[in-house]
Amino acid sequence: MYVPTDRYVPVFESFKAATMSRTTCQTVILVSCLDIDALCACKVLVSILRREQILYRIVPVVGYSELKAAWTALDEEVRAVVMIGCGGLVDLGTYLEVDEVEERKIYVFDSHRPWNLENVFGANEVWCFDDGDISDYLSKEQTAFQGLEKIRALRQEAGQDDETDSETDSDESTDADESDGEPEESASTVDAGEDAGGSGQPGAGSASPSPGSASPTPGSLRSPGSPRSTGSPGPGLRTGTQSVRKLRREYKATIAAYYGHGSSYSSPVVSQMYTLLTLLGDASTEELWLTIVGSTSLDTASPESYARLYPLLRDEVLRMSPAGPTTKAVADDRSLSIETDYRLFLLRHSSLYESMMNSTFMSAKLELWNQKGRTKLHTMLARMGVSLQLSREKWTHTDVTVKRTLRDRLAGISDQYGIGGVVREGVLRKFGYRGALTAGDCVEAVAALLESAHTTDVAAPAAATDRAHWTTNFWTGWDALGDIDLLHVGVGHAKRLQEAVVRTGTALLEKRLVRLLRVFRLAIVKEGPDLDLFANPITLARLAHWLSESCHHLDYRALPLVLAALDREADVYLVLGLPALRHSDDTVAPGPAANGFGQAFARVAEQTNARVRIDSFHSAMVEVRKDDLAGFLEGLTVVGL
Structure with a gap:
């Protein structure tokens, strides 16, 4: 479920009451250790916890495997787990095998999009802090999710399991054409806007976990059309009617379209922490500086997010430093x-x-x-x-x-x-x-x-x-x-x-090693004096953005970029995909568009025999075995974006 901005303080007070009930440490913070925004947000949160005298423990994690290992190692007395810069893309209830009987809650602050809708509208044990993205833009997805929840509950009551969905869906278009004269149930009986089991905010709805895949790609832990929550079906809803099947198709299409937009960034996580701090009345120059640094870190990856937030930060600086700079x-x-x-x-x-x-x-x-x-x-x-x-x-x-x-x-x-x-x-x-x-x-x-x-x-x-x-x-x-x-x-x-990034990028361009393929540009770094540096995801991202900008101004064809760098020690290639840059005369702000490589990489991994490791919190970054890179890239050109 999600926490809108006006609920930040009540939820924090509830969190505070639960974690201060005992003298032992009840709060664990799992923070992405390769993300400056998450780092700054964690420091702001720690300042809040210290002022409230709440005991805490910080556990930096690199990827999903470490996230799960850290979760498994938690003490039974831990009542609150705060995830910063991670957790929003996956169905946490399934991936972490969360037991709803336990009193432990998961609080998620994550700027990566898309949200996993199970976290947002389904699971009671997961509370996602909203920056306005959910409240303002996901009403259609909420209706679809809760409508599918009601239909699924009805099918279970009728003795039909989820496996029959896929069999039925393939014939639904044909059935619809052949059944024009068949009487239909009113669509209003399954409209999730009526009695859909809650608003998705804390205290509404219910959820029950079910097993799922352990793949950490957005939406892949559970089929978008199969929420694991089982709300109460509306009265008069009958399974198998044509209108119900049509609604189910529409709901599934809505959710699939949401996940299909690709990955992107929303407001920086640190800005949400600063909002909470401001609502508590404890903001200071130190936390404002951390908020500015964390927000500025997204200027390259998501310039539109930074441009939208900077005027607010500027006003806040002027408010907290009204006298202006001093020369002495x-x-x-x-x-x-x-x-x-x-x-x-x-x-x-x-x-x-x-x-x-x-x-x-x-x-x-x-x-x-x-x-x-x-x-x-x-x-x-x-x-x-x-x-x-x-x-x-x-x-x-x-x-x-x-x-x-x-x-x-x-x-x-x-x-x-x-x-x-x-x-x-x-x-x-x-x-x-x-x-x-x-x-x-x-x-x-x-x-x-x-x-x-x-x-x-x-x-x-x-x-x-x-x-x-x-x-x-x-x-x-x-x-x-x-x-x-x-x-x-x-x-x-x-x-x-x-300097190493510029040297390597210059060599790739001078030697014409940036190849133009059907749907993307490709560059592979497999030798050179600075090769070992690019085994680090942050350094590889530096080079990718440098190449993307250079190629964009050199050749105005709007094509995404795939960059692979050899990690000689691990015998794998670290592969990163970046979306095409927008032109300055586009209707939207210049900068990267939504990144579709996360889903493309997952599809290629499923359809080929390439040994691929998808573990990064950045869904468009994967590891591919050295011998399998050629097949992986070939599959990527076929699958497309």
Whole structure:
């Protein structure tokens, strides 16, 4: 069931009462350890729990297998499990084999879409926190889900099991044509809008678990047309009538269409946590900063979500810092301010030239991966009145006049060079005498700490992250969010990782290794000095977004991208699918569309003999055995999106 925004506080008070009834730890937080948004949301939740003096334990998890292992290992006295950045895509009641008799509740905060409708409208033991997505947009799906629940309950009472559904469905279209003169039951008798067994909110409806598949793909743990809840059928409903069969087909089509839209992102999880904190009246600058960082982390994967949320965050910064920025440094100054920002990579921590060369935005717009593009960059700098020597100076040593006028200089040539949007607003946080960081720089630093080896030595090379070290890196990123020294370490790692991404991406484009297939572009990384880095999902996603942007501006055909990188140690390929980028003149905001690769990968895995491991919370990322990659990709071209 779902929790709308106006129910956040009552549900939290219920959670608080249940978990404070004993002196032992009653709350366990399962958080995705490869997700900055989830990391920031967890820190906000911890601040709430500490203020309420609620004992808790945090368990970082990498994928679904670890999620299930962590669930199985829970102590019997645990009464509340909070899932952050995970859990929304699967039928948790079935996958985790939840016993409804137990008093344990699962609270889900997840920005991945689509929701598994069983969690949202069926299971009493699972409470999904709504960011407005369910209340505003899923009324049709709720009607279909609850209607199927009633029909299924009636069929069970009539002694017909679910297996007969598939046999009947194949003949229903024919039956409908042959039975035009047959009297029909009124459709209103099965309308889920009447007496459908509750609104789907806490306290409404009932659910009973039934066994299902353990596949962690959206909707695959249970057939979309077979909810496991069994509500009370409406009076007068008779199974087998033509109108009932027609309604069942319509309901199934509605739910199938919802799952068929592909995966996407909704509002950041951290924004829901901040909403809860605000409703409790405990918001502070520290939690606002975490909310800004977590939201900014989605700027690449879901720019429309960030663009929709940024004005609200901006207003919140101005509300909590009404006096504006101060010019005089103060030792304990942790204030936030709205400053001019740029789509340049870590500008404040490198040179202008290096920042432009490593920027995904500038590299795509100017085609900096080839000599022609680099020449164009040199010409652009000259037109800006910035010499190459000056542009290569570290930003902290750059002429103050250039710093103050950079915005106007870039704005003056942006139309000519097609780099409109390079100048934008951002949020800056001060760390007393020790410096200041923008939210974008903080995201890059924390992401690098999650990617890099578990070391804080700036001089150490950024090596591939072994799975055994991911949890350690999670805690390093956790500490870094409040420690500018660790953030500076992360900045160093981020620069090396981005340079590796640019090197590898440039090599793929120069050697024409990005192949154009029937329905998608394909790039395979199987050699090179930086190969081991791309065994990490976050680093692979960096490269995928870099390639996707470059290909989009190089060739305006809107095609998705499949990127595979060899993990030599595990002898598998890590495969990531990205949707086609939208054009700037589309009716919707530019950026990635819904991602259909999650379902496509699952279908290919079912239809071929390829050994595929689907375990990531990101449904469009899978592992494929090295010897099976060719067959998997061939099957993907046949299945399509």
